[in-house]
Amino acid sequence: MAVVCRNLRAFAQKTSSLRCTPNFLRLYSQSKPAPPKLVTVDVDKAGVATVTLDRPPVNSLNTGLLEELGVAIKDLEANKTRGIILTSSSNSVFSAGLDILEMYEPKKQNLSLFWTTLQNTWLSLYRTSIPTVAAINGHAPAGGCLLALSCEYRVMVGPKFTIGLNETQLGIVAPQWFMICMKDAVGRRQAEMALTAGKMFSTQEALNIGLIDKMVSNKEEAIAEAQKFIAQFAKIPPLARRMTKESIRQEGIKYMEENAIDDLKAFMDLVVQPNIQKGLGMYLEAMKKSK
Ligand SMILES: CC/C=C\C/C=C\C/C=C\C/C=C/C(=O)SCCNC(=O)CCNC(=O)[C@H](O)C(C)(C)COP(=O)(O)OP(=O)(O)OC[C@H]1O[C@@H](n2cnc3c(N)ncnc32)[C@H](O)[C@@H]1OP(=O)(O)O
Numbered sequence: 001m002a003v004v005c006r007n008l009r010a011f012a013q014k015t016s017s018l019r020c021t022p023n024f025l026r027l028y029s030q031s032k033p034a035p036p037k038l039v040t041v042d043v044d045k046a047g048v049a050t051v052t053l054d055r056p057p058v059n060s061l062n063t064g065l066l067e068e069l070g071v072a073i074k075d076l077e078a079n080k081t082r083g084i085i086l087t088s089s090s091n092s093v094f095s096a097g098l099d100i101l102e103m104y105e106p107k108k109q110n111l112s113l114f115w116t117t118l119q120n121t122w123l124s125l126y127r128t129s130i131p132t133v134a135a136i137n138g139h140a141p142a143g144g145c146l147l148a149l150s151c152e153y154r155v156m157v158g159p160k161f162t163i164g165l166n167e168t169q170l171g172i173v174a175p176q177w178f179m180i181c182m183k184d185a186v187g188r189r190q191a192e193m194a195l196t197a198g199k200m201f202s203t204q205e206a207l208n209i210g211l212i213d214k215m216v217s218n219k220e221e222a223i224a225e226a227q228k229f230i231a232q233f234a235k236i237p238p239l240a241r242r243m244t245k246e247s248i249r250q251e252g253i254k255y256m257e258e259n260a261i262d263d264l265k266a267f268m269d270l271v272v273q274p275n276i277q278k279g280l281g282m283y284l285e286a287m288k289k290s291k
Contacts, residue, residue: 039068040089041075047082048230050135050223054089058096061143063114065099070121073128083230084128085223086151087135092161094136095144103271104280115267116260118143122177123256126150127249129242131233133226136212137219141166141200142174148212149181152245155225158203158215169198171279172270175263180252186210 038055051072053059076084088094102114125132125147134148136156140163148154148163156163165182167174174182174195182191190209194201206212216222233241246253256263270276 037068038065039072041072043076043079043081046227046231047080048085048227049076049081049083050085050087051076052087052089053095056090058093059088059090059144060096060099060101061118061147062099062102063110063117066114066117066121070117070124073121073124073130076130077128081130083131083133083227083233084151085133085135085226085230086125086147087219087223088137090138093138093144094134094140094161094163095147096139097142097144097146100280100284104284105277106271108268111268111271112264115264119256119260119263122146122150123253126181126256127246127253129238129245131230131241133229135219135222135226136161136163137222139163142170146178146181149178149185153214153226153229154185154212155214155216155222155229156203156206156212157218157222158207161203162200163203163206163211164198164200165195166198166200168196169200170283172276175267176259177252177255177263180255182211184249184252 036054038053040052040054041049042052043049051069053065053069055062055065059065073084098118103111106114131153132151133153133155134151136148136154138157139161140148140156142165145163145165148156165174165178167178179191179195182195185191186194186209190211193199194209194211201209201211203212203215207215214225216225
């Protein structure tokens with residue numbers, strides 16, 4: 001026993017002295033790599049932040065990415081950033097929308113966290129006093145379209161990408177707050193037509209109905225247009241801007257503040273339905289087969 005104790009003491013001394021050596025630090029950092037960041041933030045000299053979704057291959061929105069996006073927005077608010085440009089690291093997809101794997105055969109607790117994180121991050125983006133622009137450099141179906149719609153201005157790379165709330169095509173109904181965002185952008189009539197058909201719009205079609213504000217031919221142009229949009233607010237008194245944005249977006253903000261719990265319950269009840277689970281499984285299979 002005494003020998004074991006002595007050995008343990010020797011080992012403890014050895015490891016505690018090892019703890020500070022470069023070799024130990026290298027070994028430790030190799031054994032515990034930091035998880036890759038799913039959202040990166042770059043602030044330029046003018047104080048404008050480019051927030052890049054970086055979850056290959058398609059930036060599907062899982063709890064981790066949504067959480068990071070929410071934290072990034074809060075940090076940028078605390079740092080008095082002058083503008084946020086939301087874009088993607090992919091060359092062909094802005095975001096494929098909600099991560100279907102978060103909804104397929106889920107654990108109840110995970111599903112609840114997923115939806116609550118989506119609600120909170122959406123509200124942070126939708127109501128932030130910072131000017132927001134989506135530089136949409138790829139396809140933006142469903143939840144991807146929602147993120148773009150939550151920004152104040154949308155510049156999209158065309159002509160080959162598509163955008164829209166395609167939920168009815170998947171046999172589901174977009175939540176009310178998704179619909180409010182679409183109505184905000186294109187008006188009730190166009191929103192009704194788009195949502196009932198679950199239409200995915202080409203860039204040109206999206207421009208025609210006001211779903212996007214500008215079509216450009218590459219990401220660099222999209223970022224330049226986004227910067228131009230943000231720059232105009234340098235001359236506008238910030239308090240007046242903030243109060244106007246908050247007021248004009250009141251319907252969506254109030255909806256989420258008053259209905260978050262009911263919205264969560266409706267989502268949880270719906271997703272676990274056997275027919276929805278079966279549909280999600282088939283959809284995932286179909287995406288694999290279409291490769
Ligand atoms: C469907 C929800 C049902 C019930 C929930 C109830 C209520 C929900 C309330 C809210 C509304 C839902 C909102 C949503 O956002 S649902 C998600 C809708 N998104 C889509 O339909 C887009 C699907 N993806 C695509 O169309 C294409 O992937 C895309 C055009 C974006 C890109 O095409 P590309 O050819 O470049 O890539 P793929 O080969 O198709 O995909 C690569 C890889 O990624 C996987 N993938 C794609 N999209 C998703 C996704 N949304 N979630 C998880 N995984 C996704 C795809 O399977 C491939 O995987 P692998 O084969 O393993 O490489």
